[in-house]
Amino acid sequence: MIALRKKDFPEDVKLRCLLWSDRHCCLCGKQCGTGIEIAHIDARGPNTIDNAIPLCFNCHEKIGHYNKEHPKGNKYRPKELISRRDQIYDRYTSYLVPRIDFQVIQRAPFPDVGFLFTHVGGSFPAQFKIKCDVILGDKKLLTLGNHYGGQWTWNLNPGHQFYGHTTIPVTRSLEERLEIDSTLTIIDRYGREHEWLPIGHVYDVGSNSWFAEPCPFICRVK
Secondary structure, eight states, X not given: OOOOOTTOOOHHHHHHHHHXXXXXXXXTOXXXXXXXXXXXXXXXXXXSGGGEEEEEXXXXXXXXXXXXXXXXXXXXXXXXXXXXXXXXXXXXXXXXXXXXXXEEEOOSSTTEEEEEEEEEEOXXXXXXXXXXXXXXXXXXXXXXXXXXXXXXXXXXXXXXEEEEEEEOSOOSSOOSOEEEEEEEEEEOTTSOEEEOOOEEXXXXXXXXXEEEESSOHHHHTO
């Protein structure tokens, strides 16, 4: 049995990096075939997927050599490496992401609130997580638990629709604006997560219905 070196990545991390990049270097963008290495973004960091970046031999050498005592040009810093890596990952995994329509709807009497998920495009089944924050007035009231807290993984097959619901802890006589801000994270078939922009829905007491909010509260306060 051959022992792994201290700085070796686990095999499942290497596999995901190679699949997500389609064996392209995340700096120069060239297709490497077998001439590719999984490098550490932070040389002192852990052997995790977040600290890994696929590179060709030349680019791997470039990120490891920089003389701070006699600087010329600009070194590759961790944030730039992460951004460039994610650009390559997005390029070669975006076709794996199915389209899902998500709506907050009112079917049962309030404060029971419904969530409608529809697989509207793509041939791949969808796995996703949904995180819903309840906003009352100008403050975040809570993050919904169980299925809607961002921890559970949902399954949705092509062309299918799913309706879920939960009770939110507010009274019928609302005097403040009630908003539900939701973040949907799609998990592609290679295990990469794609987080969508937050979606906002505002409750209208008079019509007992929800309306889309183009600028969700969780974006306004950042």
